[in-house]
Amino acid sequence: MNRLARCLLAIVTPALAPLAVAEDNAPTLAIVYIEPNVGGASGGHIALRIDEEVYHFQRGGRERLELIREEWPCFEHSYAGLQNRSLLLARLELSPDVVQRIRDHLTLVYARQQEDTYRHERLVRDRAWLEGLAGVAPLPALPAAGLFTVSPTRGTGALRERVRQHFGNTFIEKRLRVAEAIIADLAASDGADLESYREALLEREALRAIDEGRAVAAEALLEIDAAPSLTDVELSSLVALERALEQATLALLNSSRPDRGQSLLVTLARWQVVGLSLERKRLILLDALPDDAASFSPEALGGASAVQGLAARAARVFTEVRQATLDGDLPDETHYNLLEEIATRYQELERGARGETMRHEPSRLLSARLVPARGRVVEGAVLKWDPEPRLLKLREELERSRQALATRYEYDLLARNCVTELVRAINDSFPDAAGAERALGERLEPGARWTFWPSVLFDRVATHWRVSSITLVPSYRRRELAHLYREEFPPLVYLREATTLTSTIYTPRAEDGAFLLFTDDAALLRPLYGAVNLAYGLMSALVGLPLSLFDDGERLSAGLNGAFYSLPELAFLNIRKGTFADVEAEPGSRGRRQDRAVPAQNPCGRAP
Amino acid sequence: MRSRRRFPLPLALVLPPLLSACMISESVSVSASQILGLASNSIKSISNSITGGGQAGAPRDIKAYAVLCAQENTNEVEFLRGIGRIARQHGITHWEAEPHLLVAAGEGLRSGGMSEDDMERFGARLAARDETTAQWVLQGYTLEGYGGRAQ
Numbered sequence: 194m195n196r197l198a199r200c201l202l203a204i205v206t207p208a209l210a211p212l213a214v215a216e217d218n219a220p221t222l223a224i225v226y227i228e229p230n231v232g233g234a235s236g237g238h239i240a241l242r243i244d245e246e247v248y249h250f251q252r253g254g255r256e257r258l259e260l261i262r263e264e265w266p267c268f269e270h271s272y273a274g275l276q277n278r279s280l281l282l283a284r285l286e287l288s289p290d291v292v293q294r295i296r297d298h299l300t301l302v303y304a305r306q307q308e309d310t311y312r313h314e315r316l317v318r319d320r321a322w323l324e325g326l327a328g329v330a331p332l333p334a335l336p337a338a339g340l341f342t343v344s345p346t347r348g349t350g351a352l353r354e355r356v357r358q359h360f361g362n363t364f365i366e367k368r369l370r371v372a373e374a375i376i377a378d379l380a381a382s383d384g385a386d387l388e389s390y391r392e393a394l395l396e397r398e399a400l401r402a403i404d405e406g407r408a409v410a411a412e413a414l415l416e417i418d419a420a421p422s423l424t425d426v427e428l429s430s431l432v433a434l435e436r437a438l439e440q441a442t443l444a445l446l447n448s449s450r451p452d453r454g455q456s457l458l459v460t461l462a463r464w465q466v467v468g469l470s471l472e473r474k475r476l477i478l479l480d481a482l483p484d485d486a487a488s489f490s491p492e493a494l495g496g497a498s499a500v501q502g503l504a505a506r507a508a509r510v511f512t513e514v515r516q517a518t519l520d521g522d523l524p525d526e527t528h529y530n531l532l533e534e535i536a537t538r539y540q541e542l543e544r545g546a547r548g549e550t551m552r553h554e555p556s557r558l559l560s561a562r563l564v565p566a567r568g569r570v571v572e573g574a575v576l577k578w579d580p581e582p583r584l585l586k587l588r589e590e591l592e593r594s595r596q597a598l599a600t601r602y603e604y605d606l607l608a609r610n611c612v613t614e615l616v617r618a619i620n621d622s623f624p625d626a627a628g629a630e631r632a633l634g635e636r637l638e639p640g641a642r643w644t645f646w647p648s649v650l651f652d653r654v655a656t657h658w659r660v661s662s663i664t665l666v667p668s669y670r671r672r673e674l675a676h677l678y679r680e681e682f683p684p685l686v687y688l689r690e691a692t693t694l695t696s697t698i699y700t701p702r703a704e705d706g707a708f709l710l711f712t713d714d715a716a717l718l719r720p721l722y723g724a725v726n727l728a729y730g731l732m733s734a735l736v737g738l739p740l741s742l743f744d745d746g747e748r749l750s751a752g753l754n755g756a757f758y759s760l761p762e763l764a765f766l767n768i769r770k771g772t773f774a775d776v777e778a779e780p781g782s783r784g785r786r787q788d789r790a791v792p793a794q795n796p797c798g799r800a801p
Numbered sequence: 802m803r804s805r806r807r808f809p810l811p812l813a814l815v816l817p818p819l820l821s822a823c824m825i826s827e828s829v830s831v832s833a834s835q836i837l838g839l840a841s842n843s844i845k846s847i848s849n850s851i852t853g854g855g856q857a858g859a860p861r862d863i864k865a866y867a868v869l870c871a872q873e874n875t876n877e878v879e880f881l882r883g884i885g886r887i888a889r890q891h892g893i894t895h896w897e898a899e900p901h902l903l904v905a906a907g908e909g910l911r912s913g914g915m916s917e918d919d920m921e922r923f924g925a926r927l928a929a930r931d932e933t934t935a936q937w938v939l940q941g942y943t944l945e946g947y948g949g950r951a952q
Contacts, residue, residue, distance in 0.1 A: 297865075304865035311886065388882070441895045448897060449930040451878050452885040456894040530892035562892035 222292045223282040224658075225249075226651035228668070228713075229768045230278050231705055231758050237647035239612045240268065241299070241619070242282065243292060248299045248618075250611040257602035258609060260303050260618070262560065273666050274776040280666040281651060286659040291632045298622035306602070313598055316591045319387045323587060326384075326573075327580040334484055334568030335391065337455045338398045340462040341407040350406040352442065352464065359443055365404045368446070372397040380574035384583045388451075394571050395454025402461055403442075409465045413567045415480045415536055417511065419543075423474045426521040431467050433523035438464040459565055463529070476515065479565035481530075481537040486552040491545040495700075495774035500545035503775060507539040527562075534563045612650045613639035634659040669776045671714065673698045691715070699771045703747055706754030706769065707733035712762045713770045723762025730755030859891035860905035867909025874919075877926045880906075881934075900937045907941020915942070 225247065227238035240249035247268040251261050272278050287295075318333070325332035356365060375393035379386075401407065423431070438460055445457045462479055470477045491497045514535050518528045545551040554563060603609055616639040623629040629636040635657040637644060644650040655663060667675065677686045677698075690696045692709055699711075709729040710722040734752025741749050758769040866887055870880050884906055888896035896902050910920060920942050928935035 300861055300865040301868060304862060304869055307862075307887075308866065308869055308883075441898065444897065445895065450881050450885060450897065450934075452882050456885070459894050526895060526898075527892045534892075561890035564889050564892060564894060 221284070221289070222287055222295065223284040224651060224654045226281040226283075226647055227272050228278040228280070228770070230276055230772065231754070231769045234276065234278065235758075235768050238272070238278075239615055239647040239650055241295075241615055242268075243296050243299075246296075248303075248615070250614040252604045252611075256604070257598065258604040258611070258614060259602060260299070260306055260614075262299075262303055269666060270776070273672075274669045275773050277668045277670050277770045277772050279668040279671060282664045282666065283651065283654050283658070283660045284662045284664070285633070285654075286661040287632060295619060295622040299618055302618055302621075309598060309601065313591075313594045315388065316587065316594055318391075320584070320587045320591055322387050322391070323384055323580055323584050326379075326576050327584065332570045332572070335394055335398070335571045336483065336566040336568045337458040337462075338395060338571050339484065339567035339569030340409060340413045340458055340479065340565060341398070341402045342410050343407065352439065352461070353403050353406060355439065356403060356443065356446060360446065364446075365400050369397060369400045369404070372400065376573050380577050383578065384576070384580060390573065392451055392454050394573050395452075395458060397454075398571060399454050399457035399461060402458065409462045409469075409479070410567065413462065413479055413565065414466065414469075415478045415533075415540060416475060417536055417540060417543075419508070420476055420511070420515070423470065423476055423519075427476070427515075427519035428471065428474070429521045430519040430524055431471055434529065435464060435467045435471065437523055438467060455566070462565065476519075476536075478533045478536050480540075480567065481533045481563035481565050482541075482552050482554060483563075483566050484568045485555050487555055488550050488552055490550055491548060494545065497546055497548040499774055500542055500551075504539070504542035504546040507535070507542045511535050511539045530562060530564060533565060537563065607645045608640060610645055612645050612647050616640075616644065616650065668713075668770060669773055670698050670711070670771060674714065693771070699773070702772060702774065703751050705771050706730065706756075706758055707748075707751045708755045708759065708769060711771065713767045716765070719765050719767060720763050723759050726759035726762060727756055730757075730759055859888060859893060859899075860901055862887050862891070863902050864905040864909035864912065867906040868913035871910045871913025871915040877923060877930065880927075881930070897931075897934065903934055903937035904941035904944065907938040908944055909941075910938070911942045911944075 221244060223242045225240040225242050227234075227240065229235050229237040238249065240247050242248075242265055245265045247261075247263055247265050249261050249268075250258050252258050253261075269280070273280050321330065321333045324330035353365070372393045375389060376397065379390045384390075441460050442457065442464060445453050445460060450456075459479075466477045466479055491500045494500050494503065514532050518524045518532045524532075541551040541553065607613075616637055619633070620626075620629050620636060620639070623632065623636075626636045635653075637650075637653065637657075639645075642649070642653065644653050654660065674686070674690055677690065688695075690698060691711055693699060693701050693711070694709065696711075701707075707730050708726045710725055712719045712722045712726070715722050730752050732752070733755060734749050737744070737746070737748030737750070737752050755769075761768050863884055866883050867880075869875070870883065875883070884896060884902065885894075888894070888899070888902060893899060893902070910923070915923065920939070924935050924939050924942075927938060
């Protein structure tokens with residue numbers, strides 16, 4: 194597609210949105226251009242889709258430019274749905290080998306990034322532990338140790354007998370002595386291997402849990418009150434799972450992997466909750482969120498009533514996953530873990546729906562599945578040496594590591610942004626420049642020819658790379674508008690949906706700024722609408738000024754924000770489109786969520 | 802030192818707000834989509850786990866990790882810790898029961914350029930800890946028909 198055609202497409206697609214239905218046939222590899230919107234998205238964004246995965250660079254909370262990998266449905270849900278930004282996909286005509294080469298390289302870049310982050314976090318952890326052992330700070334909690342109580346109650350007595358039968362009467366005592374020796378070793382050594390120390394503590398906790406018959410901590414349990422009792426089919430799955438977990442416990446006890454302690458604790462705790470489930474004929478699981486889960490109020494999701502809709506959706510998902518996981522056969526670990534995670538999220542949404550504070554995972558776990566890891570402080574060694582020199586060394590190492598990360602993942606507006614790094618990653622997938630040129634049609638220097646700008650890069654790709662097709666995924670509002678145009682009298686729909694005050698699709702949000710008219714689907718009238726929006730924003734700011742004493746300047750800020758993003762509209766440019774706290778997958782399904790008996794195909798995954 | 806492009810002042814003033822392209826939109830992405838995300842992680846995982854579409858995720862990541870291990874001469878203890886860490890990120894704690902993960906690790910070691918001699922020594926150290934684990938890793942390393950492209 195040539196430049197003119199693409200420009201025309203960009204201008205007219207808003208108006209033609211009802212006609213521009215995206216025929217998205219899961220391209221093998223596509224460059225994705227994401228329209229701008231307010232906030233941190235004003236310049237647009239660029240991503241690479243490979244089959245059902247998306248890779249893109251983002252400047253996140255750690256102020257580093259990081260490679261994000263996510264599933265296409267989630268990406269689409271987040272960007273086209275919640276962020277209300279249309280996506281353009283330029284599908285590249287590449288051989289499967291080339292696609293695999295690019296995917297392999299991106300996976301490697303991702304692995305490098307994860308490894309760098311892990312090493313840095315391990316230093317942070319080491320420092321915290323050494324400070325705790327030195328008594329200058331509290332000891333950190335040991336992940337998964339808090340899954341069990343310290344007092345013997347009912348717990349794992351039966352399992353202890355099983356272990357004795359299998360490995361002999363003295364097995365646990367011997368393993369405990371080994372763990373104690375490693376723990377004691379730290380007291381005498383220089384503290385260089387704190388990871389082994391933590392692993393030994395975890396193993397000791399697991400062995401004690403078996404030996405002393407400890408029970409799973411009540412706080413680690415999760416039971417969905419509204420969920421029905423277990424069916425015979427589900428009970429069959431759990432019986433099989435209980436046996437499998439017992440076998441896994443024996444295998445882990447005999448394992449020589451260094452990190453077996455944590456896995457052993459999780460397996461033991463699961464074994465107990467499966468036993469409890471069978472006993473009570475109710476599904477009991479482990480809470481999958483860690484101790485340092487972040488808390489937030491339901492207001493962040495639009496208030497308790499908005500969360501009720503999410504909770505209803507979560508209930509459906511939980512039911513689907515429960516049925517698929519406990520289908521009479523032995524569930525594998527990933528399925529069972531998924532059930533734990535979804536039950537945990539469902540429970541949090543239920544809390545939010547009641548107006549209570551909710552929890553979600555800390556940012557370090559955003560790209561990972563949630564495995565139960567409730568922590569507890571575990572006393573270990575009493576140091577027999579002065580920890581100060583080692584602490585000093587650790588702090589220096591940590592500073593060097595921080596600087597190295599800052600350099601390696603540095604963000605620069607023009608030289609190292611989401612566009613340049615994606616181009617660099619694609620280039621680096623090939624052994625040389627000629628290889629990239631042969632495969633793609635052109636090898637682009639990162640940032641060259643103004644391609645540090647997302648829309649310019651997309652234009653370059655569309656005109657110079659081997660593009661087989663370009664498809665549009667309309668933003669949520671455009672998609673809903675298209676539906677309304679088909680269902681109702683179009684002029685009436687236009688008039689009603691053009692303003693934020695009368696729109697049935699959009700609900701004004703403070704973070705979008707104060708604006709009156711949507712301009713993303715009003716290309717020709719944009720300057721006029723922009724002038725109205727500018728006046729509206731300034732008026733809102735004026736009204737908000739005296740109200741600042743009462744609303745912390747929220748209205749003033751929204752007004753100024755609204756006025757600022759009206760300025761580009763005066764020059765025919767649109768940035769602001771409005772965003773959504775929640776969106777439904779099915780066009781036209783707004784307002785009838787509760788009525789649907791059959792779950793819709795969710796944007797963030799297919800129903801099983 | 803990296804050279805920076807120079808732009809006229811008006812452009813330099815306009816560009817930053819307009820090109821803040823790569824920022825995560827905190828208000829939307831972090832609060833809503835993650836919990837919504839039932840959305841971000843969980844529902845995604847339904848398609849992954851239940852349809853089996855994501856089964857390739859853990860072996861692929863472990864293979865990439867093993868490439869790094871080969872390039873950095875990581876010792877066997879850290880190697881095993883890393884496999885555990887990545888498996889856990891995919892919801893697997895008992896990875897020794899998943900031989901395909903160890904096969905992927907072996908493939909990664911070869912792909913990362915570990916020589917046969919080095920693999921022999923590394924395999925022996927692994928076997929000293931656990932023979933079965935070592936065998937699966939070795940099988941991945943010697944996988945027939947493997948292209949062995951260094952990354």
